[in-house]
Amino acid sequence: MTTTETTRVSSWRLLARNPVTAISAAVLLAVVVVAVFANLIAPHGINDVDVPDALQPPSGGHWFGTDELGRDVLSRVLVATQASMRIAVVSVAFAVVVGVTVGVLAGYRGGWLDTVLMRVVDVMFAFPVLLLALAVVAILGPGVTTTILAIGIVYTPIFARVARASTLGVRTEPYVAVSRAMGTPEHVILRRHILPNIAGPLIVQTSLSLAFAILSEAALSFLGLGIQPPQPSLGRMIFDSQGFVTMAWWMAVFPGAAIVVIVLAFNLLGDGLRDVLDPKQRTIAEARRAQR
Amino acid sequence: MSAPTVLTHPIARFVARRVLYSLIVLVGVTVVVFALVHLVPGDPVRIALGTRYSPEAYETLRSASGLDRPIVTQFFGYVGSALTGDLGVSFRNGDPVTVTLMERLPATLSLGLAGIVIALAIALPAGTYSALREGRLSDAIVRVTSQFGVSVPDFWMGILLIALFSTTLGWLPTSGYRPLFSDPGGWLRHIILPALTVGVVAAAIMTRYVRAAVLEVAAMSYVRTARSKGLPPRVVTFRHTVRNALVPILTITGIQLATLLGGVIVVEVVFAWPGLGRLVYNSVAARDYPVIQGAVLLIAVLFLAINLLVDVLYAVVDPRIRLA
Numbered sequence: 001m002t003t004t005e006t007t008r009v010s011s012w013r014l015l016a017r018n019p020v021t022a023i024s025a026a027v028l029l030a031v032v033v034v035a036v037f038a039n040l041i042a043p044h045g046i047n048d049v050d051v052p053d054a055l056q057p058p059s060g061g062h063w064f065g066t067d068e069l070g071r072d073v074l075s076r077v078l079v080a081t082q083a084s085m086r087i088a089v090v091s092v093a094f095a096v097v098v099g100v101t102v103g104v105l106a107g108y109r110g111g112w113l114d115t116v117l118m119r120v121v122d123v124m125f126a127f128p129v130l131l132l133a134l135a136v137v138a139i140l141g142p143g144v145t146t147t148i149l150a151i152g153i154v155y156t157p158i159f160a161r162v163a164r165a166s167t168l169g170v171r172t173e174p175y176v177a178v179s180r181a182m183g184t185p186e187h188v189i190l191r192r193h194i195l196p197n198i199a200g201p202l203i204v205q206t207s208l209s210l211a212f213a214i215l216s217e218a219a220l221s222f223l224g225l226g227i228q229p230p231q232p233s234l235g236r237m238i239f240d241s242q243g244f245v246t247m248a249w250w251m252a253v254f255p256g257a258a259i260v261v262i263v264l265a266f267n268l269l270g271d272g273l274r275d276v277l278d279p280k281q282r283t284i285a286e287a288r289r290a291q292r
Numbered sequence: 293m294s295a296p297t298v299l300t301h302p303i304a305r306f307v308a309r310r311v312l313y314s315l316i317v318l319v320g321v322t323v324v325v326f327a328l329v330h331l332v333p334g335d336p337v338r339i340a341l342g343t344r345y346s347p348e349a350y351e352t353l354r355s356a357s358g359l360d361r362p363i364v365t366q367f368f369g370y371v372g373s374a375l376t377g378d379l380g381v382s383f384r385n386g387d388p389v390t391v392t393l394m395e396r397l398p399a400t401l402s403l404g405l406a407g408i409v410i411a412l413a414i415a416l417p418a419g420t421y422s423a424l425r426e427g428r429l430s431d432a433i434v435r436v437t438s439q440f441g442v443s444v445p446d447f448w449m450g451i452l453l454i455a456l457f458s459t460t461l462g463w464l465p466t467s468g469y470r471p472l473f474s475d476p477g478g479w480l481r482h483i484i485l486p487a488l489t490v491g492v493v494a495a496a497i498m499t500r501y502v503r504a505a506v507l508e509v510a511a512m513s514y515v516r517t518a519r520s521k522g523l524p525p526r527v528v529t530f531r532h533t534v535r536n537a538l539v540p541i542l543t544i545t546g547i548q549l550a551t552l553l554g555g556v557i558v559v560e561v562v563f564a565w566p567g568l569g570r571l572v573y574n575s576v577a578a579r580d581y582p583v584i585q586g587a588v589l590l591i592a593v594l595f596l597a598i599n600l601l602v603d604v605l606y607a608v609v610d611p612r613i614r615l616a
Contacts, residue, residue, distance in 0.1 A: 020436070119316060119317070119320060122317050123321055123324060126317055126318075126320075126321050126595055127324075127588065127595070128550075128551055129554075129555070130554070130555055130557050131554040131555075131557065131572065131588060134557065134573070134576050135328055135584065138332075138579070138581070138584050139328060139331045139332050140333070211442075219445065219558050222447050223557075223558065225576065235447075238445070238448050238451065239447075241451070242451055242562075245452075245455040246460060252448070252452065253452075256445065256452075259448065260443050260444055260445075264440060264443035267443055268439055271439070
C-alpha cells in the first residue's frame, strides 16, 4: 500500500484503486445489463408450465433447475431481477427528489419551515421501515405501484436528513455568502452552489438505499403484497419454495442468492463511494494514515 | 457545596426537553395512525366486510368504529380512548384491539430481546477485534462478512435455517411458539431459530457500529497516553478503549432493539410466531383497520420510548451530550 503520497489524488482514481469497490461496480453493471435484456436472455418463458419436468435439479437444459410447475427458475430469476431493479430505482428516485427538495429547503431557509419539515421527518422516522410500507399497502392495496410508493415514502426522510445536514454545512461557506450578496436568485444558488456541494453524501446514500429498497421489495413480495403473480418476483419465489426446500433446494437458493449479490454490491459500492465522496470520512481516513 | 444541583439540573433540563420533543412526535404519530383508515379509497367498513353482509352488520360496525361521526370528533374521540387504553374493536372478530395487542406483545418482545442478545454476543467481540486490527486482512474479512450479513434477506435465512436444523437434522421445531413461563423448555426450543435469524442480521449491522465506536475511542489522546506510559495492551484495550466505546454502543443497541420490534414482521410470518408483526400482516390481508392502527401505534410508541430511554441514559453517562 502506498501511504507516502502527499498530493490529493482524484476521486475516480481513489475509487478504482479499491478492488472491492471496482468489483462491486462491475457486478452492478452486469446486473443492470442482465436486467435490461432479461426477456431476451431468458432461455425459457417465465410461465411455461411443464408439469412432467417439475422439480428438476440444475442441468444443462435448466441451469437453475425447475420449480413445482416445471417452470425454468433461471428465466424467472432474470425477469424478477428486472422487476426488482425497476422498483428499487424508481422508488429511490422518488425518495431522492422529494427528500432532497425538502432537506435542502429546510436547511437553506431555516426558521419555521425547517422546524415544521423536520418534525414531519421525525414523525416518519418513528415508524419502522417495513411497518410504514405495510401501512401504505393497507391503504392502497397490494401491487407494483403501491410498492414503489411505499418504498419511496419510507426512504424519503433519510434523504431529507442527509440533504439538510449537508446544506447546513455548505450554506455558511463564503462563496454562498458572496453569491447571495451579489444578488443571485435563490434557486440559482441552490442549483449552482448548494446541490453540487452536497452531492457526495447523497450519492452514497442513494447506493445504500438502493440496497435496502431491493430488500424491502423482496420482503413485500414475499408477504404477497408486492409484485403479483403471474409476474415473477424474487421474494415470492422464495415464499413458494418453502414447501419444497428439502427436495428442491434450488428453488430457494437461486432467488435468494440473486438478492444477496445485488444488495451486497450496492452496499459495498456505497461504502467505497463514502470513502471517496464523503470529505469528512476521507479527512478522518487521511489523518489516521498520516499518524502512522 | 452546590455540586449536586449543578449535576442534576442540566440532566433534568435535558430530560424535560427530550420528553417534550417525544410528545410532539407522538402527536404526529397519532395523527398519521388516525389518518390511516381515512386515507383508504372508498368505505373502509365496506371493504372490511367484503361482498356479502347485511345492512344491519354494516351499520353496527360503522357506528361501533365511530366512522359515522364528524372527522374532528372522531380524532379527539380516538385520542381520548387511546389514552385510556381503548383502541376500538377488531373489524374481523369484534375483540377489543388492546386485549389482542397485549396477547401478542410478549411474543414479539421475547423475540426482539433474544435477537439483541445474540446480536451483541456476535457484534461486540467481532467489532472490537476488527477495530483493533484495522487495515489488516482479518479486519477486511470481518467487514466483508458483516456487509454480507446486512445483505441477506432475513426471511431467506429463516427458511434455510428451518431446512437445515428442522427438516433435515430434526433438532428444532420448524415453527410455533410456547409461552416462557408455562413451558420454558418449549419456549427455548421454539425461539432459537427465529432469534438466530433476527440476531445474525442485527449483528451484521451492529458489528460495523461497534468497530466504528472502538476506532473512534482508540484515536483519543488518553488512549495514546495510556499506551505510552507503558500499560499492558490488554489493559489499554479493555479498560481504556472498549469501556469508553460502550457508551455509543449502548445507543445503537437501543435503536436496534426498537427497530427489531417493528422489523420482525417477516420473520414472525416465516416461523408462525404469534407476535405483533404477524398480527399486522394478517390484519393487512383482512383489511382489519382498527387492529392495524393499534399495532402501528403501539410499535411507534415503543420505538419512541426506547429511543427516549437511550437518550436519557446516554446523557447520564456522557456529560458532553447534555451540555451540547
